[in-house]
Amino acid sequence: MKIEKMHIEIISFGKISELMDNQTIEIEGVGNTDELKQYLEKKYPALAEMKYKLALNKNIVQQNAQLKNHDCIAIMPPFSGG
């Protein structure tokens, strides 16, 4: 099945926001959060070296989840500072 073009909003925090601005990306052939991770890590190779967690529409992604048009993905690194 051909996956339609989708618009996904990307929000990033901490050091990850130095790699990518908050933006809406247009993607094709990316249907779920695992594929989106691969897509982002290819586009931003430094991301692959970092620890981060995704949230889909403000819910933590614990296993691969389907994406739909206009979903919002937040990319959150751990912070340790005090």
Added chain:
Amino acid sequence: MNTDRYQRQIILKGFGNEAQEKLSKAKILVVGAGGLGCPALQYLAAAGVGCIGIADHDVVEISNLHRQVLFSLADVGLMKVDVAANRIKQLNPDLKVDVYPISIDKLNALEIISKYDLVFDGTDNFESRYIINDACTALKKPLVFAAVSGFEGQLAVFNLDDERGINTNYRDLFPIPPKAGEIPNCAENGVLGVVPGVIGTMAAGEIIKIITGIGKPLANRLVHYNMLTQQQYEITISPSDEYKKMNCEADFIEVHKPNLTENYIEIDVDEMNALRTRPSTLIIDVRERHEFPRLNTSVYRQIPMSEFESFATSVINEENIVLICQHGVRSIGAAEILHQKYKGTKNIFSLKGGIAKWRNYFLNQ
């Protein structure tokens, strides 16, 4: 209890004498008397919490003063726990304060944490954060988690059931601790002082809510705060099945047993001094160039952590390599990098507690 002191909060709808009474009976442990711990301690003491434990192994440094608002210039060099305890007792003499001038580690965490109703984690390193998280989870203690980086902060409440009876902890976000040195800390990355002020104050608010039962605490939610945009982004946390949840003290001990095979050896300042006189020893200061106190670079070669990976590709001739940094955390990261390269063919050491712990030794040279 002098109720005049608390009159303005007692008259709040839904608060009253009952909530004030709960605060006066509460025992809270604040781990880390730093940028997050200072404002939390001030507001908890002011609000009338009965007993506060403060744990921190550090002394006050001049670079702390821009964000650690309990300390003044005259306190530089003094133990943070002592200064903080005095200040909050001046603020509220009814308060009972316990001081722990040590790091919470895998050997003491269960014993210390078990004495308190609730723990606030305002530490500055992942090693402590995972130990505190795991001990609180094993002991089923509510944990208020706060962390900052740059202009941003994170706040969450762990091990507290939501209305569905579900609770989560830090391992539901990040099941495996980052490697030492993988995530920059405040010394490397910088932090605007007001950011831990905001987050530490919000943490005190969460603690007061949990103790008194008012409002809706941040259970299973993480708030991400950005000071530059003045925006908050809230994420709902659900349980992860990528790790085994700790349900008892034995689970904690199983995960945090002492290492049997060390990739490097942690040493104290006397051992470092002994190594220094031996031939074929290289001592490396991995702090960034702007950090104080500055050391004699002919004795302590300076290779900041931000340049360490590229340095590690060059050839080191010395057999003994001693790594030092401000608190002995980044130096472990550097030790791990060198271990990856030399695999036991060199002796790698890290100064435990760092320059801050052995300040007098370094300043008297």
